[in-house]
Each structure stands twice: as structure tokens, then as C-alpha cells.
């Protein structure tokens with residue numbers, strides 16, 4: 001038996017000590033169950049063999065895990081619902097999986113201060129539903145809204161469709177309680193609408209992907225319930241003209257509540273997946289919504305129609321029927337499963353990219369993306385949050401064909417490089433995780449890389465928090 005195996009065996013024995021410090025049944029050592037928690041939804045990200053899974057029920061459970069991990073120098077991978085698309089929640093060999101999805105209580109809703117306090121495992125949609133009873137809303141709406149947790153949303157700074165008007169997760173985080181690597185529990189931020197005492201530490205934790213601490217409670221700022229939108233759909237001969245429309249429309253000072261793009265191949269996949277009433281045989285579609293009040297919505301969509309037609313749109317449909325709005329949003333949300341279904345017919349490979357470019361560069365982005373599509377022996381289909389310049393080109397390929405896999409990875413890298421070349425970022429909302437950790441170094445300059453390392457070392461001196469993720 002090797003030295004490494006001996007070490008692991010003694011750690012497994014120690015787990016009995018950990019179990020005695022946790023809520024009854026929180027520690028899971030059944031190999032099949034542990035392995036079923038080993039990965040998120042990303043492709044090409046290794047999932048290791050964890051020592052154990054803790055389904056935390058309380059802050060005390062999280063503290064016990066961190067103290068134990070510090071004492072025994074064991075890596076900890078915090079997990080929410082594992083819907084991530086970057087491998088950030090994947091198991092590492094000999095790690096503890098600290099799953100906080102079961103800590104899912106909405107602790108308080110405060111209509112006067114328009115805030116709520118929630119445990120990290122609350123599902124985003126469940127929070128929205130609870131808030132609606134108070135006439136309040138929490139706008140961030142990732143495509144995974146019905147399945148992802150608020151803790152995961154905060155730890156990845158999740159975006160979504162309404163962000164073009166209402167901002168991303170970070171814009172709503174006021175305060176949080178965090179368990180640090182050594183088990184210290186600390187409250188960061190404040191409950192008030194304003195406050196500038198000290199560094200903005202909650203902002204440091206937002207998007208930190210489980211590498212700096214485990215978030216065990218969050219205070220979120222809320223908005224009054226959002227007004228219902230009206231919707232327009234513009235049909236374009238190609239993605240570049242749709243991209244230029246977005247640039248010009250947003251540049252005119254418009255403030256749509258949603259502005260999404262689907263390219264022709266994506267529209268075909270969605271039509272093949274379900275009947276959402278989308279026209280077939282288009283180069284690209286833009287779906288735009290406005291919920292401006294006092295007649296403003298109609299004006300905004302008329303302005304969209306003018307800009308779209310000036311940029312080559314063959315047709316713009318406008319509807320004030322809420323059923324149409326819901327159907328179009330459902331069509332946009334169906335892109336994920338529709339692409340998955342299509343990818344299965346092509347050998348199952350699908351790499352979802354997440355570059356974000358300045359809105360002013362969208363036309364150029366699509367022109368160059370077409371060249372990448374032509375250069376590699378894979379299919380590229382694109383949808384995304386066009387109003388934010390945040391696009392999700394998906395590379396579809398035969399996962400059983402080595403040559404295609406290599407081509408897919410090259411195309412994926414070329415798309416990230418294109419994003420950087422246009423002054424954008426390698427990830428607008430899905431995060432770095434394992435998938436893009438080599439690329440973070442391309443995006444950051446030397447000073448920012450050093451700051452990342454120093455902050456990581458200060459908060460995680462033993463390097464036990466989600467090692468190998470984000471920090472390459």
C-alpha cells in the first residue's frame with residue numbers, strides 16, 4: 001500500500017469524528033451517493049473522488065466541516081445545486097463535498113426596507129414566488145432560475161435575461177454571513193441601503209466560486225414587483241445585422257427589460273424541441289421587451305422597430321398580449337434543452353461559451369464568429385443576452401470522435417480570444433471554475449494576477465477552499 005493510500009485511510013477513519021460534530025445523517029460516506037454529487041453541468045472538467053459528502057443543515061455543520069478540514073488539511077468543495085457550467089462545483093480527489101442546498105430557509109422578508117435574508121440553498125424561483133405575495137421582486141433570473149440556489153448565484157455572480165435593465169446578482173447583495181477556511185463565522189456588509197464603512201467585502205465574495213469561504217446567509221436588496229412587459233420580435237437575415245441593431249438601439253438610450261438574440265441554427269433547434277411559434281428559416285431573431293410605464297413601453301418598441309428595419313430586419317412583430325410575452329420567454333429558456341437534444345443527435349458534445357463584449361462591438365463579434373464557425377469542423381450555434389453583449393456560442397460536436405473534440409476545444413478557445421480581442425471578457429456570467437482557469441491569466445494583467453494570489457493566500461492560507469478552481 002502506498003503512503004498516499006495510508007493517508008487517505010486514516011482520513012476516512014477521522015470522518016467518524018467529523019460525523020459526531022454534525023447534524024444527524026449529514027455526513028454521507030456511501031460511495032455511489034458521493035460520486036453522484038461529483039460534478040456540475042460542465043463538459044471537459046475532471047471530477048475527482050471525494051472522501052465524503054456533507055449535506056449541511058446548519059451554520060454549525062459548516063463550521064465543523066471547516067475546522068475539520070483545516071485541522072486535517074483536506075480540500076473543501078462547497079456546492080449548491082451543481083447547475084454550474086464551469087466545473088467549479090466538481091469534486092477534487094480526497095476532498096469533502098460541502099453541499100449547502102439543504103439550508104434553504106427564507107429567513108425574513110422585510111417589505112419596509114425592501115430586503116430579504118435567505119439561507120444559501122434557497123432556489124431562486126422559490127424566492128421570487130415568496131416575494132410576489134408581498135408585491136416585491138428579486139430580478140436576477142439565470143436560465144437556471146428554477147433549479148439553482150441563491151448561494152450558487154451569489155458565488156458565481158449570476159446574470160440572466162432581465163440584467164440588461166435590472167443588473168446582475170452583485171447589484172442586489174447587501175450583506176452576507178460567511179464561514180471562513182478556519183471555521184470563523186463573520187458578517188460582511190450591512191442591512192442599510194447605503195454604507196461605505198470599510199472595504200466592500202461582500203463584493204469580494206460575490207463571484208468567488210467557493211474559493212474564499214462558504215456563504216451561509218445573504219441579505220438581498222429587492223425591488224417592487226416589476227410591471228408586465230410588452231414584446232417585439234425582429235427577424236434578421238444574419239447575426240451581424242441583429243448585432244448592429246442592438247448596438248444602435250442601446251446607444252439611443254433605450255432601456256428594454258429584456259433583449260435576447262437567437263441565431264438561425266438555434267431557432268431551428270428550438271422549433272424542433274417544441275412549438276413556441278417562432279418563424280423558421282431566419283438568420284437571427286431578436287426578442288425585446290419593455291415594461292416602461294405610462295406609454296413608454298410602446299414608444300420603446302416602436303423605436304426598436306425603426307432601428308431594426310434600418311439595419312436590415314425583414315419584419316418586426318409587436319404584441320401586448322401577456323401570453324405572447326410568456327411564450328417568447330419560454331422559447332428563449334428552451335434554448336438550453338433544445339441544444340442538448342440537438343447535440344445528442346450529433347454525438348453528444350456541447351461546449352457552451354460565455355464571452356461578453358462591449359455592446360458597441362456586437363456586429364464585429366458576429367462577423368468574426370462566422371469565420372470561426374467556418375474554420376473548424378464543428379457547428380457553432382449562438383444565443384445570448386445581446387443587450388449586455390453577453391453571448392453564448394455553443395460548440396456542437398461528436399464527443400466520441402477525437403478529432404472533433406480537438407476541433408471543438410480549439411473553436412471554444414478561439415471564441416474566448418475573440419472576446420478578449422474585442423475588449424471583452426472570457427466569462428460574462430458562468431464563471432471561471434476549472435473550464436477557464438488557464439484563460440483567467442490571459443485576461444488579467446500582472447498586477448491583478450498578483451492581487452488575486454495575495455487575496456487567496458490571505459483568506460485561505462492552507463489552500464483548502466476549492467483548490468484548482470479559478471486560480472489556475
Ligand SMILES: Cc1cc2nc3c(=O)[nH]c(=O)nc-3n(C[C@H](O)[C@H](O)[C@H](O)COP(=O)(O)OP(=O)(O)OC[C@H]3O[C@@H](n4cnc5c(N)ncnc54)[C@H](O)[C@@H]3O)c2cc1C
Nearest residue numbers: 080081082083084088143144149151152158159209210215
Ligand atoms: C440550463 C442552465 C441555464 C443557465 N443559465 C444561466 C444564466 O442565464 N446566467 C448565469 O449566470 N448562469 C447560468 N447557468 C449557470 C448556473 O446555473 C449558475 O452559475 C448558478 O448560479 C449556479 O448555482 P448552483 O446553486 O447550481 O451552484 P453550483 O453549481 O453548485 O456552484 C457554483 C459555484 O458556486 C460555489 N458555491 C455554491 N454555493 C456556495 C456557497 N453557499 N458559498 C460559497 N460558494 C458557493 C461553488 O463552489 C461553485 O464554485 C445556467 C445553467 C444551466 C444548467
